Ligand code: 4AD
């Protein structure tokens with residue numbers, strides 16, 4: 001017996017004498033002469049319609065047990081469907097119910113549920129239409145990302161999850177320790193004695209794989225990371241997670257221009273790939289979630305992104321006929337409302353802002369000759385704001401040492417990172433794409449917690 005996936009059966013659309021499928025019941029419709037059961041196996045948005053006839057040996061029992069949520073295996077004949085709505089349906093010859101789902105207690109009944117409610121049943125929500133589409137599109141985005149880099153000869157490198165260095169220097173790290181929190185060992189001057197901890201020093205969950213990506217780029221020229229990163233920022237917004245996935249390409253012999261070019265080509269590639277591989281899911285988002293999804297995708301693929309400097313962006317924001325909540329002033333960071341104004345209202349497409357003030361950016365970004373700005377760039381997307389953050393890296397040893405010290409960081413912690421500038425240093429650049437923000441942007445989903453299977457955020461760690 002070969003089991004076939006429902007997506008393949010529906011895509012193929014041909015009758016077949018003998019077919020077996022497995023999945024979960026979405027709905028059951030009992031008529032006088034027979035019963036329709038919609039079965040979904042996660043391979044597509046569409047269900048397969050199964051027809052149960054009373055001549056089935058266990059008809060009464062099956063009817064009783066096959067409620068919404070039950071798991072089932074059906075063997076039968078694929079025939080052209082006489083009804084509208086589908087080309088093909090499965091006439092059951094044998095039905096095996098694996099597990100029932102009591103309609104009195106199973107939370108996913110036919111009615112529409114709010115995303116807030118569905119977050120409380122994170123272990124079941126993937127069985128709904130919306131989350132099925134979200135996680136198929138998420139998978140397609142990941143495939144597109146690997147394809148993009150592999151075709152260009154980038155090596156996928158696996159940066160560590162536990163690290164001793166703070167890449168962003170922002171101190172938003174989760175500590176990793178095996179010390180007994182009820183009886184923490186202390187040094188003579190009452191500091192926590194990390195020499196007794198698992199690693200013999202303090203360790204954290206990584207906020208970014210960039211520093212390790214730079215190490216590898218200095219050997220393989222072009223590399224990328226794709227993995228989970230962690231930030232202990234207490235941000236309860238629809239665009240922040242405590243655990244999120246990041247994609248970080250790093251290129252040796254590359255400047256900021258090349259970095260921005262790569263970011264633009266990269267986003268275009270992902271959108272094109274997803275539109276081609278998940279057309280029904282994307283149409284679902286456009287009709288049910290956000291009716292600008294397909295127009296935005298088309299816009300990304302077919303238009304050049306706008307590029308301007310931070311200084312130009314500030315000038316435009318100052319001229320804007322709009323009351324912003326946060327102040328606009330050269331030297332202050334752009335807030336999400338400013339980013340969205342630029343991308344959504346002013347240019348109506350993604351905007352790449354470069355050369356930010358040195359004070360508001362990380363220590364590793366290359367200092368410009370004006371000594372006031374650094375070679376940073378952010379890609380700002382309509383609805384999302386910052387989706388990519390990147391920079392050309394400081395490759396000059398003395399300047400980098402100075403920047404680390406100016407930011408109050410400890411030079412010794414970065415000895416190996418500084419070695420990259422001592423031995424065979426080259427101009428290099430890279431960026432980080434927030435993977436969940438990409439999936440949000442692609443699908444139009446309003447809350448970032450609804451595009452990752454198991455969201456982690458302040459006070460949220462269930463499932
Ligand atoms: O701008 P960020 O902090 O840049 C870095 O971490 C660099 N080391 C990247 C690099 O140059 N290799 O983060 C990069 C992206 C942001 O643009 C945003 O899309 C996403 O990561 N991001 C988050 N996504 C979800 N939740 C959070 N708390 C995020 N913080 C950043």
Ligand code: MG
Nearest residue numbers: 378386388389
């Ligand atoms: Mg950033």
